[in-house]
Amino acid sequence: MKIRFLIVLLIVPILLVAGAALWAINKADSGLEVNQGVTEVTVPKGASMRDVAQLVADAGVDIDPRFFYWMARLSGQAHQIKAGSYEVRSGISPRGLLDKLVSGDVILRSVALIEGWTFRQVRQALQQNEDLTHEIAELTDAEILKRIGAEESHPEGLFFPDTYSFHRGDSEIDVLKRAYEQMQTHLAEQWAGRDTSLPLKSPYEALILASIVEKETGQAEDRPMIASVFINRLRVGMLLQTDPTVIYGIGERFDGNLRRNDLTRDTPYNTYTRNGLPPTPIxxxxxxxxxxxxxxxxxxxxxxxxxxxxSSEFSRSLAEHNRAVRKFQLKR
Incomplete structure (x- = not known):
């Protein structure tokens, strides 16, 4: 009897442990219910596993935070959780959810910076994006350039227009730094493969000219020829006489109507009164x-x-140009 009793004493705990293990394995692989079918869980940087487990439950996932915490601890993954925002749908298992958090399968947000935008418009777009951490509103342009490691003194034209993906909570500076680095890369590549006979002394001058071409182009197929017009003018010392630079020089005072006296009022950006390129991109x-x-x-x-x-009509001489103006602008 004593032997049987001892055997029972040994077997029962083993069976209990085995049963608990089977229950835990089954629970770890069972589908979870999520309020309204889908929710978003945001894990802040530095969150502990206990914090994460509670955040998951508070977000509407039907899971016991204690179970989720111990599952992560016993699997050795409790300290491998990545910060970020995660989409969690009904049917995911606790094991699948933990794998998602460990792999950093986060939701990516995005912000679009559009060709032809000024830096003022870029700032506006970033500040209006609710998924970014905002900090540039209180910074001057010079302070922003210092933060991103730029050596230039003026921000205009330094950022490459593209759609930038980011994690929720990333800063505006993060996006600007990436956009700046992209522009530096593209500009260096294009400068290296340039026509060396061009009257451009530096990549920055090329950036200035490219910004004018961007603002003057109505149809994409005209862009190369518009560039050739400005290059031809630079070669012979003609004034560029391009309205977008004048408008840029007027700044926020521009009301949408470019007047004749605007073309004669001298500013550093008035290419009707000053020869060569303006001082910065526009x-x-x-x-x-x-x-x-x-x-x-x-x-x-x-x-x-x-x-x-x-589209644009191109002319070789002023007489040809005047006829084109009468035909297309004055309708005579």
Missing amino acids: AMPGLASLRAALNPPESKYYYFVARGDG
Whole structure:
């Protein structure tokens, strides 16, 4: 009897442990219910596993935080959770949820920076994005440039227009740094493959010209020829006489109507009164404008005018240009 009793004493705990293990394995692989079918769990940086387990439950996932905590601890993954925002849908198992948190399968947000935007518009777009951590509102342009490691003194045109993905809670500075580095990369590549006969002394001058081409282009196919017009003018010392630079020089006072006296009022950006390129870019050029500015086709055009349908009419002489203006602008 004593032997049987001892055997029972030994077997019962083993059976209990085995049963608990089977229960835990089954529970770890069972589908979870989520309020409304889907929820979002945001794990802040530095959160402990206990915090994470409670956040998951508070987000509407039907899971015992204590079970989830111990499952992560016993699996050795409690300290491998990645910060970020996660989408959790009904049917995912606790094991699958833990794998998601450990692998960093986060929801990515995005913000679009558009070709032709000014830096003021870039700041606006970033500050209006609710998924970014906001900090630039209190910073000057110079302070922003210092934060991203830029050596330039003016921010205009330094950021590459693209759609940037980010984790919820990333800062505006993070996005700007990536956009700046992308522009530096693209500009360096295009400068290295440039037509070396161009009257451009530096990559920055190329960036300035590309920004003008960006703002002057109505239809993509006209972009290379528009670049050739400005290159031809620079080569012979003609004034660029481009309205977008004048408008940029007017700044926030511009009401949408460019007047004759605006063209004669001198500013550093008035290419009707000052020779050569303006002192800085006037917008963010895209890759196509960079390519056009650094490898324009050969042409004998010195003028162009908008046809009214987005395309441009190119002319070799002032007489030709005046006829084109009468035809397309004055309708005579």
